Amino acid sequence: MRPTDRRFSGIRVAAGLVLCAWAGLFWFLLASDRTSLYLSGRTAWLVPVGAVLATIAGIGRLASARVPHPEPLGARETWVLGGIVLPVVLLIALPPATLDSFAVRQRSASTGIGSSARIVDGPIDLVDVAAAQAVAEAEQALRARAGERVTLDGFVTQDPGEADRFRLTRFVITCCVADATISSVTVVDAPPGSFATDRWVRVTGPIYPLGGNVFVQAESVRQIEQPADPYLTP
Amino acid sequence: MSTDIEPRAARTSSVPSARTRPPVGWVLITLVGVAIVVRAADPADLPWLRNLMIVFGSLLVEAMPFILLGATVSAAIEVLVPATAFARIALLPRALQLPAAAAAGVAFPVCECGSVPVARRLAAKGLSPGAAVTFMLAAPIVNPVVVASTFVAYRGRDTLWLMVLGRLALGFVVAMTVGWVMGRLHAGELLRARAGSGGAHDGVGDEPRWRRFFGHLAGDMVFMTRFLIVGAALAAAIQTFVPRSMVDGLADLPVISLIAMMGLAFVMSLCSESDAFVAASFTAFGPASQLAFLVFGPMADLKLAALYAGSYRQGFVRTVIVVVGATTLVATLWIQVIWG
Numbered sequence: 001m002r003p004t005d006r007r008f009s010g011i012r013v014a015a016g017l018v019l020c021a022w023a024g025l026f027w028f029l030l031a032s033d034r035t036s037l038y039l040s041g042r043t044a045w046l047v048p049v050g051a052v053l054a055t056i057a058g059i060g061r062l063a064s065a066r067v068p069h070p071e072p073l074g075a076r077e078t079w080v081l082g083g084i085v086l087p088v089v090l091l092i093a094l095p096p097a098t099l100d101s102f103a104v105r106q107r108s109a110s111t112g113i114g115s116s117a118r119i120v121d122g123p124i125d126l127v128d129v130a131a132a133q134a135v136a137e138a139e140q141a142l143r144a145r146a147g148e149r150v151t152l153d154g155f156v157t158q159d160p161g162e163a164d165r166f167r168l169t170r171f172v173i174t175c176c177v178a179d180a181t182i183s184s185v186t187v188v189d190a191p192p193g194s195f196a197t198d199r200w201v202r203v204t205g206p207i208y209p210l211g212g213n214v215f216v217q218a219e220s221v222r223q224i225e226q227p228a229d230p231y232l233t234p
Numbered sequence: 235m236s237t238d239i240e241p242r243a244a245r246t247s248s249v250p251s252a253r254t255r256p257p258v259g260w261v262l263i264t265l266v267g268v269a270i271v272v273r274a275a276d277p278a279d280l281p282w283l284r285n286l287m288i289v290f291g292s293l294l295v296e297a298m299p300f301i302l303l304g305a306t307v308s309a310a311i312e313v314l315v316p317a318t319a320f321a322r323i324a325l326l327p328r329a330l331q332l333p334a335a336a337a338a339g340v341a342f343p344v345c346e347c348g349s350v351p352v353a354r355r356l357a358a359k360g361l362s363p364g365a366a367v368t369f370m371l372a373a374p375i376v377n378p379v380v381v382a383s384t385f386v387a388y389r390g391r392d393t394l395w396l397m398v399l400g401r402l403a404l405g406f407v408v409a410m411t412v413g414w415v416m417g418r419l420h421a422g423e424l425l426r427a428r429a430g431s432g433g434a435h436d437g438v439g440d441e442p443r444w445r446r447f448f449g450h451l452a453g454d455m456v457f458m459t460r461f462l463i464v465g466a467a468l469a470a471a472i473q474t475f476v477p478r479s480m481v482d483g484l485a486d487l488p489v490i491s492l493i494a495m496m497g498l499a500f501v502m503s504l505c506s507e508s509d510a511f512v513a514a515s516f517t518a519f520g521p522a523s524q525l526a527f528l529v530f531g532p533m534a535d536l537k538l539a540a541l542y543a544g545s546y547r548q549g550f551v552r553t554v555i556v557v558v559g560a561t562t563l564v565a566t567l568w569i570q571v572i573w574g
Contacts, residue, residue: 178293
């Protein structure tokens with residue numbers, strides 16, 4: 001069969017374009033630094049891998065789209081392929097967003113408040129707090145450092161009924177946002193009513209693990225921009 | 235070509251009439267319209283919608299590369315490995331096939347989404363359906379990456395080795411049990427019809443190997459992705475609207491706590507490489523309940539159910555859920571009796 005006897009197959013071209021669209025999503029995530037909105041640092045490598053593989057698959061499909069007897073592209077198939085592209089359109093069109101207090105409410109009853117086997121040493125962060133609330137060894141290590149001055153970044157989830165306290169929260173993700181667990185501390189002696197729910201703040205002050213809760217006595221509470229990596233990784 | 239989209243198209247008239255002309259323009263207009271509406275309405279103002287889209291997006295962004303990897307391996311098997319290789323293995327006694335298939339999962343360090351297209355291809359190439367299903371179910375649990383992540387998640391706890399070794403052992407046992415149940419089926423009774431894998435409709439069987447490779451790769455990708463999208467959407471919706479507090483009150487109830495954690499694993503649809511961290515966070519539940527979560531989830535969840543439904547015949551999803559659920563329940567019940 002001479003190459004000139006081949007014509008483009010509509011179904012193959014369409015499938016190739018769908019794969020290229022998905023490749024486009026992965027390249028977009030890379031170029032716009034949005035990977036951290038969906039994946040942890042541990043699994044961020046999946047995005048370049050997905051970009052390269054989808055690009056190769058799409059181009060390969062397009063390169064092999066000329067056939068001796070092209071198949072027509074039916075109406076149903078066209079809509080199905082459009083449906084496969086729909087998430088690509090949604091994820092690119094949506095403004096960047098992260099989990100917030102709504103997700104905290106849905107997940108708050110998770111009894112472990114996040115988990116990690118990390119042993120508390122070095123500067124204390126909210127991953128250490130999560131570890132201390134789940135692992136006895138980490139809890140003892142954190143308790144040994146009670147009163148130590150810490151600086152923690154997170155978003156505000158209000159403690160109802162207390163004007164001078166709020167919960168400072170951060171999500172901990174291992175692979176992707178779907179596995180997010182919560183780590184939080186109670187901030188006391190905060191400026192009353194100054195910080196709205198979901199506002200990102202930096203709290204500095206001594207830390208006190210008491211029972212199952214961890215408190216930070218606020219020496220300063222400062223509003224900050226949402227960090228580039230809004231989720232923590234254990 | 236191995237999508238069932240492509241062959242179905244081939245079965246229709248070879249000359250598209252004006253009436254059957256593909257509505258490409260309408261599809262493009264719809265997609266552009268959705269983009270404009272989403273951008274203009276800004277769903278970020280609706281907390282539930284924002285939460286839904288973030289979880290939906292994260293499930294897809296994480297799972298798609300694994301599907302791509304699985305489809306690549308699957309296409310390579312199709313064009314590089316002769317069918318006789320698997321047919322010879324299929325002649326071995328099942329008592330050897332199933333453990334070997336489960337052990338093969340050790341060498342396949344991807345999550346559950348990637349193992350589905352590979353197992354389907356193995357069965358289509360002549361490996362016994364029981365062995366292919368055993369491999370598919372075992373690989374997401376027994377591979378070294380998952381074992382390591384379970385170790386890290388439970389490091390520092392008294393139950394560390396119970397969780398790591400228990401998950402590994404139950405992964406083997408449950409996968410082989412399902413493989414045993416499926417063992418008497420033929421590939422035709424297991425696999426959902428997807429004509430065109432050999433290029434019967436447009437002569438791809440005569441094409442060079444690279445063309446066939448990309449045909450199978452693209453076919454598997456397009457085919458699996460639509461089911462993945464459905465599963466991810468369902469899982470995201472449940473994560474958004476069903477609070478996890480619903481299971482908290484069940485932690486102290488024998489048997490019920492096991493079923494509750496299996497149900498939670500089913501609807502959360504987590505990657506097997508991360509689920510140990512989530513299981514470890516349910517400290518109110520004992521190790522047996524957490525093990526039930528860690529064994530059941532990578533074999534049966536919403537995302538996988540959609541992929542299974544697309545890949546295998548009617549009844550497969552039900553069989554997997556029932557057999558995996560019953561075996562996991564019995565095994566973890568013993569663990570609950572002994573360790574709590």
